Amino acid sequence: MLGLIYPTSGKSYLFGELMEPGSPVLNRVGSLVEGPGFVPHLSGMKNLRLFWLAGGGKWQDANLDEALTIADLGGAIHRKVRTYSKGMIQRLGLAQVLLNKPELLVLDEPTIGLDPGEMRDVRDLVRRLSLTGVTVLLSSHILAEVEQVCTHAAIINKGRLVVSGTVDRLIGTSGTVYVEAYGLR
Numbered sequence: 001m002l003g004l005i006y007p008t009s010g011k012s013y014l015f016g017e018l019m020e021p022g023s024p025v026l027n028r029v030g031s032l033v034e035g036p037g038f039v040p041h042l043s044g045m046k047n048l049r050l051f052w053l054a055g056g057g058k059w060q061d062a063n064l065d066e067a068l069t070i071a072d073l074g075g076a077i078h079r080k081v082r083t084y085s086k087g088m089i090q091r092l093g094l095a096q097v098l099l100n101k102p103e104l105l106v107l108d109e110p111t112i113g114l115d116p117g118e119m120r121d122v123r124d125l126v127r128r129l130s131l132t133g134v135t136v137l138l139s140s141h142i143l144a145e146v147e148q149v150c151t152h153a154a155i156i157n158k159g160r161l162v163v164s165g166t167v168d169r170l171i172g173t174s175g176t177v178y179v180e181a182y183g184l185r
Contacts, residue, residue, distance in 0.1 A: 002031055002106060008159075014104070030102035032110060036093025040082035044073060044092045047081060052099050063101040070128055071095035072121075087118025094125060105129060108139045123149050147171065 001012045003021035012019040015028060038047045052062045068077060071091040081089065090110060097105065110126065111119040126149050130136055140146055146153050147167055154164035163170065 002026065002029065002033075004033070027100060028103045029106065030097030030100060030104070031106040031108075032090075032093050032097050033106070033108045035113075036089060036096060038081045038089065038092065041080055043079060044077040044081055044084070044088075044095075047092065048077075048096055048099065051096050057100075062099045064099065066101070066132075067095040067098035070098060070125060070132070072125070085118060087114050087121055090114065090118070090122055091125060094122075094129075098129075102134060104135050104137065106137045106139075109141070110138065111140070111142065111145060119145070 001014070001019060003019055003023060003026065014023070014025045017023065017025045019025065038044075039050070042050070048062075048064070048067075049059060052059060071077075071094055073088060073091055073095070076084065076088060077092075081092065084092065094107075094110075107126070111122050114122065123145065126136055126138065136149075138146070138150060150167055152165065153167050153170055155162040
């Protein structure tokens with residue numbers, strides 16, 4: 001979907017445009033795949049600035065104030081990243097991908113490796129983002145996280161859609177869901 005790998009079949013479209021590696025439509029997308037990477041001996045702010053400038057943007061054009069407000073790092077943004085907790089690093093990563101004010105945010109396992117408090121902070125951050133009009137596509141193996149954060153869900157097995165719909169519809173009145181996927185090759 002983001003042009004990071006080539007599909008074995010089919011095509012992907014973003015905002016109605018055919019997705020190809022390096023497509024200009026990617027300027028409308030922010031993504032955090034795996035964990036963010038930062039220069040540990042630099043401050044969070046310096047890391048954000050270097051990232052933005054490396055992409056060819058002018059620092060004054062970055063969506064810095066909103067990204068920092070949403071990430072909620074406070075004064076820690078001026079500390080060296082090596083002093084950050086895993087949750088703070090994840091929030092800095094989210095601030096980084098918000099610098100271009102994306103319309104779509106793709107997050108792959110954003111709470112992996114975090115303690116329960118940090119997981120809650122990242123979930124709250126994702127909820128705040130959705131309230132600003134950003135569409136968030138969240139990939140997670142933690143179904144409880146999907147329940148807490150998402151309005152809609154899709155279950156994919158080996159690249160094929162098994163089921164999709166609103167989280168409420170998928171769970172139903174019982175509060176649990178059982179999906180069995182087999183025979184897909």
